[in-house]
Amino acid sequence: MKWFGGAIAAASMMLAGSSAFAVTIGFSQVGDEGDWRPAWSKDMQQEATKEGIDLKYADAQGKQEEQLKAVRAFIAQQVDAIIIAPVVITGWDQVLKEAKDAKIPVFLADRDVDTTDKSLYVTRISADFNLEGKIAGAWLAQASKGQCDVVELQGTTGAAPAIERNKGFQAVISQFPGMKIVKSQSGDFTTEGGKKVMEAFIKSTDNLKGICGVFAHNDNMQLGAIQAMKEAGLKPGKDFLMVSVDYVPAMKDALAAGDANASVELRSAIGKYIYPVVTDYLKSPSDLPKWIVIPSDLHTAATPGG
Amino acid sequence: MSTQPTSTAIVQPRSLVTRLRWLAGQRALWPVLALLLILAVNGIVSPGFFNVRIVEGRLFGNVIDILYRATPTALVALGMAIVIGTKGIDLSVGAIIAICGAMMAWRIQAGDPHVVVLLIALATGLLCGLWNGFLVAILNIQPIIATLILMTSGRGIGLMINLLYGGTNPSFESPFLQGLSVGRIGLVPTRLVVFAVVFTALWLLIRKTALGLFVESVGGNSAAADLAGISSRLVKYAAYLLSGLLAAAAGVIIVADTHTSDPVSQGLFVELDAILAVVIGGGSLAGGRIYLGLTVIGALVIQALTTTILTSGLPPEYNLVVKAVVVLAVLLLQSDNARHAVTDIFRRRK
Numbered sequence: 177m178k179w180f181g182g183a184i185a186a187a188s189m190m191l192a193g194s195s196a197f198a199v200t201i202g203f204s205q206v207g208d209e210g211d212w213r214p215a216w217s218k219d220m221q222q223e224a225t226k227e228g229i230d231l232k233y234a235d236a237q238g239k240q241e242e243q244l245k246a247v248r249a250f251i252a253q254q255v256d257a258i259i260i261a262p263v264v265i266t267g268w269d270q271v272l273k274e275a276k277d278a279k280i281p282v283f284l285a286d287r288d289v290d291t292t293d294k295s296l297y298v299t300r301i302s303a304d305f306n307l308e309g310k311i312a313g314a315w316l317a318q319a320s321k322g323q324c325d326v327v328e329l330q331g332t333t334g335a336a337p338a339i340e341r342n343k344g345f346q347a348v349i350s351q352f353p354g355m356k357i358v359k360s361q362s363g364d365f366t367t368e369g370g371k372k373v374m375e376a377f378i379k380s381t382d383n384l385k386g387i388c389g390v391f392a393h394n395d396n397m398q399l400g401a402i403q404a405m406k407e408a409g410l411k412p413g414k415d416f417l418m419v420s421v422d423y424v425p426a427m428k429d430a431l432a433a434g435d436a437n438a439s440v441e442l443r444s445a446i447g448k449y450i451y452p453v454v455t456d457y458l459k460s461p462s463d464l465p466k467w468i469v470i471p472s473d474l475h476t477a478a479t480p481g482g
Numbered sequence: 483m484s485t486q487p488t489s490t491a492i493v494q495p496r497s498l499v500t501r502l503r504w505l506a507g508q509r510a511l512w513p514v515l516a517l518l519l520i521l522a523v524n525g526i527v528s529p530g531f532f533n534v535r536i537v538e539g540r541l542f543g544n545v546i547d548i549l550y551r552a553t554p555t556a557l558v559a560l561g562m563a564i565v566i567g568t569k570g571i572d573l574s575v576g577a578i579i580a581i582c583g584a585m586m587a588w589r590i591q592a593g594d595p596h597v598v599v600l601l602i603a604l605a606t607g608l609l610c611g612l613w614n615g616f617l618v619a620i621l622n623i624q625p626i627i628a629t630l631i632l633m634t635s636g637r638g639i640g641l642m643i644n645l646l647y648g649g650t651n652p653s654f655e656s657p658f659l660q661g662l663s664v665g666r667i668g669l670v671p672t673r674l675v676v677f678a679v680v681f682t683a684l685w686l687l688i689r690k691t692a693l694g695l696f697v698e699s700v701g702g703n704s705a706a707a708d709l710a711g712i713s714s715r716l717v718k719y720a721a722y723l724l725s726g727l728l729a730a731a732a733g734v735i736i737v738a739d740t741h742t743s744d745p746v747s748q749g750l751f752v753e754l755d756a757i758l759a760v761v762i763g764g765g766s767l768a769g770g771r772i773y774l775g776l777t778v779i780g781a782l783v784i785q786a787l788t789t790t791i792l793t794s795g796l797p798p799e800y801n802l803v804v805k806a807v808v809v810l811a812v813l814l815l816q817s818d819n820a821r822h823a824v825t826d827i828f829r830r831r832k
Contacts, residue, residue: 208641209746237638238746333798362798366747367740372551376792379544380528400740407664409538426653426742 199458200230201451202250203259206286207238210365210396211424215444216286223447227455240264247271251278257454261286265336272296281461283454285446287336298457299464301450305337308440308472309344312419315438315474316349316389319417323354324388327377329363329370329401331393338362341393341421358387363397370397374404384410389417395427395439402435413437413477423475431477438476446470509764513779516762516812520786521545528793540666544789552785553677554579554732556778558752559759560684561725563777566760567694568714568721569701569769570618570625575729575756577636578610579749582733584643587654587743591647596658600734607730608723610636615722619715633753640745652743663738673735680731684724685774694772697721701769755784762812783812 201224208214217233224231232255234246240263250258251274258280262268268289275282276296284300291297316324326349331338342360349355359377363369370392378384384405390412392398398420405412412418413435420427423441430436443449449470457464505511524531524544534543558575565572582603589599610632617628644652665672688694696717699707704714729749736748761767762783763776787808791801814820 207746210744330798333801359795360798361792362801364747366744367742368736368744368748371740372788373792375547375551376544376789379530379542379547380793380795382530396744399742403740407538408542 198228198230199256199455200232200253201257201259201454202232202234202247202253202255203261204234204236204243204246204250205261206236206243206263208235209238210394211426212394212422212442212444215424216446219445220447220450223445223451227451229451229455236263238263240267244271247275251275251280254278255280256458258282259285259450259454260289262289263287265290269293269296281454281457283450283457285450294466299453299466299468301446301453301468301470303442303446303470303472305340306344306347307469308421308442309341309346310348311344311440311472311474312341312391312421312438313345313348315440315476316391316417316419317352317355319437320355320388322352324349324352324417325356325358325386326389326391327374327381327384327387328357328360329373329390329392329397330360331362331365331397333362335365337421338365338393345391357391363392363400365394365396367396367400367403370400371404372400373397374401375408378404378408378410383408384416387416389419392418392420395420395422395424398436398439399426399430402430406435423473428475431475434477436477438474441473441475443470443472509773510776510779512812512815513762513764513776513783516815517779517783517786520783520790520808524786524790524793531793536669539669540671541669544793546671548782548786548789549674550671551789552778552781553673554735554749555752555755555759555785556677556781557680557728557732557735558749559756559763559777559781560681560774561728562753562756563760563763563765563772563774564688564697565625565721565725566757566765566767567697567701567769567772568718569704569767570718570721571757571767572614572629572722572725572729573626573753574610574614574629574632574636575725575732576749576752577633577640578607578726578729579733579736579752580637580640580745581610581643582606582730583737583743583748584640584652584745586659586734586737587652588643588646590654590656590659596656599656600659600662603734604727604730607726607728607733609726610729611723611726614726615719618722619718637745640743644743644745654741654743656738656741659734659738660741663735676731676735680728681774681778684728688772688774693717693720697772698770701771703770755781758809759784762809762816764816784809 203220205217206213221231221233232250236242236246243263247258247260258275260282265288269291272282272291282297284297286302288300330342361373363373381387390401392401398418402412418436419438421440421442423439427436427439453468531544534541534546536542562572585606586599586603589602614629614632617623618625662672662676667675696712699712700714700717707714737743759780760777762780763773765771765773787805791804
């Protein structure tokens with residue numbers, strides 16, 4: 177078996193020598209929700225064109241069945257590699273085995289999968305949600321000098337980014353006796369949800385009395401929260417420390433306007449991190465670590481806290 | 483069919499027992515009781531719950547929030563009540579909201595006057611109703627399947643409309659449309675005024691013209707209605723048009739609220755809340771009845787519950803279960819069979 181793989185590698189090296197290393201990659205995307213994911217999809221397509229990769233893009237519209245169909249279609253088309261951005265973490269064993277039997281390497285991007293056999297995929301390339309939560313917590317600890325009652329707007333209940341960002345944030349603020357989360361609810365990662373939840377929080381805490389900061393699991397919810405706070409006559413970004421995750425264009429505006437204080441960037445232009453890993457692996461398969469982390473940056477307003 | 487065995491309202495209630503019995507026969511009793519109960523629990527758990535004050539020139543407080551947040555669901559539910567009255571169902575209302583939102587964002591980016599944008603949004607809702615009506619009334623496709631088509635495709639259509647202007651920044655500024663949603667007239671939030679106007683117009687249309695009777699007769703027995711000279715086809719068409727229009731109105735409020743079009747999540751599962759509001763309000767999926775007022779009460783019950791969960795400090799993981807349990811309890815209260823089973827137990831004790 178090994179010599180066979182070597183032969184293929186040698187053959188593809190020869191091909192690579194004779195012409196450009198043309199690869200076909202199937203990319204199964206979750207869908208187009210929010211601002212971040214469409215931006216990422218666009219980046220994946222643009223970067224593929226730049227790299228001379230023939231990208232087969234499939235939008236699963238948030239459904240795992242669609243995604244399984246797409247992956248099976250990629251296998252049938254005998255693509256060189258498959259990138260999956262999984263909708264959910266479970267239920268992947270069978271289709272991953274099918275890909276392995278077809279000798280097509282699978283890479284995970286963004287969310288993780290829960291498999292019994294880790295050899296079913298090459299590696300996961302993604303940002304670290306837990307780290308994002310930690311960075312947000314660390315910024316808030318610093319900005320409030322370790323004294324802060326926080327309200328939290330969680331992402332969709334049970335979603336990996338929601339769980340991990342919460343864990344990372346908790347891990348940091350638990351180090352500070354003066355910091356705690358006093359209210360926490362799910363705003364489903366949407367502007368509408370963030371606004372609704374913040375409206376209820378404002379009433380149930382007597383206009384956020386004693387609250388010093390708002391941690392939102394994504395920018396969309398934070399933007400909704402900012403609207404709700406303004407409508408209640410509060411001053412987000414001035415009287416309240418506002419930190420969230422994603423760094424979408426609308427958040428850049430909010431930071432510039434002083435309505436928000438900090439956003440941890442979840443990069444959407446990550447094709448340049450993902451494709452090299454895939455193409456390098458195709459040129460010479462090797463054992464990669466099971467997780468390659470894409471860095472997260474913290475962006476703050478020019479004058480934090482106004 | 484709809485005559486209640488207990489509603490002997492002709493007898494003047496004299497003693498307390500007969501008075502209670504008369505009350506128990508009132509259709510409005512159970513939904514209203516459920517709403518009061520949820521509010522009462524809130525009042526006990528968080529003492530400041532009923533506080534209403536004036537912030538930024540408008541009424542402000544939990545109770546106002548419930549009314550305020552219930553308006554889009556209530557609008558959709560009113561349309562749903564009429565459709566359900568014809569023994570139909572409209573699953574596409576959430577998708578209609580998404581399409582209208584995308585249309586609004588697109589036309590505003592294109593520079594249309596905002597009053598025209600509003601009309602375009604409402605016309606889009608009518609167009610969706612026209613499509614649903616065509617499938618149900620003309621092609622005779624079962625309503626649940628017919629409206630499923632737009633339900634599944636609608637959010638995709640919304641995303642495609644977003645692409646018309648690049649799709650990267652679907653947010654917009656519109657003082658006029660935002661005013662309709664989050665503005666105020668005097669102390670009162672504008673959307674409550676809008677809702678009151680729509681509700682009154684709809685009530686007059688359903689109860690002061692023959693339309694309500696036609697809808698109920700078509701829903702009760704469409705063949706009999708046809709024999710009686712009512713065009714069931716036309717009546718069904720009217721119901722889906724109204725549902726589309728009301729969903730569009732809800733869409734304007736929802737989209738202008740955050741002034742962002744997000745076809746993937748806006749109005750998600752609103753069709754389920756609307757159906758639930760109709761059922762809590764005493765409507766039956768078997769058709770033949772419309773209760774506009776009680777449907778609004780139903781929407782208020784759902785929103786009161788949602789607000790309760792948000793203010794209670796309950797971990798988000800429990801939200802849906804709590805909601806399901808309370809809704810089940812309300813529906814049990816409404817079920818004649820369940821009520822009789824309980825009263826039978828007491829009778830046997832006697």
